[in-house]
Amino acid sequence: MRGEDLKSNKRLLVFDTGALLSKIQLQMYSDNIEIYTTPSVLEEVKDRESREALEVSLNIDRVRIAQPSEATITYISKLADSLGYLNKLSRTDIEVASLAYELNKYSKVTVLTDDYDLQNLLLHLNIEFATVKTKGIREARILRNKCRVCGYPLKSNDEECPVCGSKSIG
Numbered sequence: 021m022r023g024e025d026l027k028s029n030k031r032l033l034v035f036d037t038g039a040l041l042s043k044i045q046l047q048m049y050s051d052n053i054e055i056y057t058t059p060s061v062l063e064e065v066k067d068r069e070s071r072e073a074l075e076v077s078l079n080i081d082r083v084r085i086a087q088p089s090e091a092t093i094t095y096i097s098k099l100a101d102s103l104g105y106l107n108k109l110s111r112t113d114i115e116v117a118s119l120a121y122e123l124n125k126y127s128k129v130t131v132l133t134d135d136y137d138l139q140n141l142l143l144h145l146n147i148e149f150a151t152v153k154t155k156g157i158r159e160a161r162i163l164r165n166k167c168r169v170c171g172y173p174l175k176s177n178d179e180e181c182p183v184c185g186s187k188s189i190g
Contacts, residue, residue: 030054032129034120035083037064037112039132042152043073045082055083058119060112088118096121100141108137120147 035045035057045055055077062085065074077083096118100106109117113135123129124147131142134154142149167174167181180187 030127032056032123032127034116034123034129034131035061036116036131036133036135036138037061038134039152040065040074040077040083041070043070044132044152045077046073048082056086056119056123057083058112058115059085059087060115064112086119086123088115088122092118092122096141096145099144103141103144105137105141109141113138113141117141117145117147121145 029052031053033048033053033055035055039045040057040061048055062074065071074083078085093114096114097106100109100114100117116131116133117138120129120131120142124145129147131138131147131149132152133139133142133149134151136154139149139151167184167186169186170181170184172181172183174181
């Protein structure tokens, strides 16, 4: 993926697994839209009907596959961790957000996802998202882990509560 190839007036869409499973890409017929996804999203498409729709989408160049850089994945993972969402997001979710982050440097990007935790991360990145079947979230949130015993707010890397010593955290 070369930056100069992406600098255009085209609208870039990044699909997560749920968006691909909806097969909505087969209904989009605009020369002004380019659809991207990651290799890990493709691996999550398992059922025969969805795989066939995906194959058609790839064969007619409706969907393009791109892998974000490890540096971007690391950056997005650290951001998700600082927000308290890293354990709620899969590696695929992080890669989708990372790809959108990279593409957003070249053109306006919209991620199609019904995943609320991914939507939250995208809001923190100032990346637009659209839903396929759900209402979606309206505001960004930061999760704070709390001790289940005393309620003390914990850091994401705490293995026990510094106040009461409980290992029952999360």
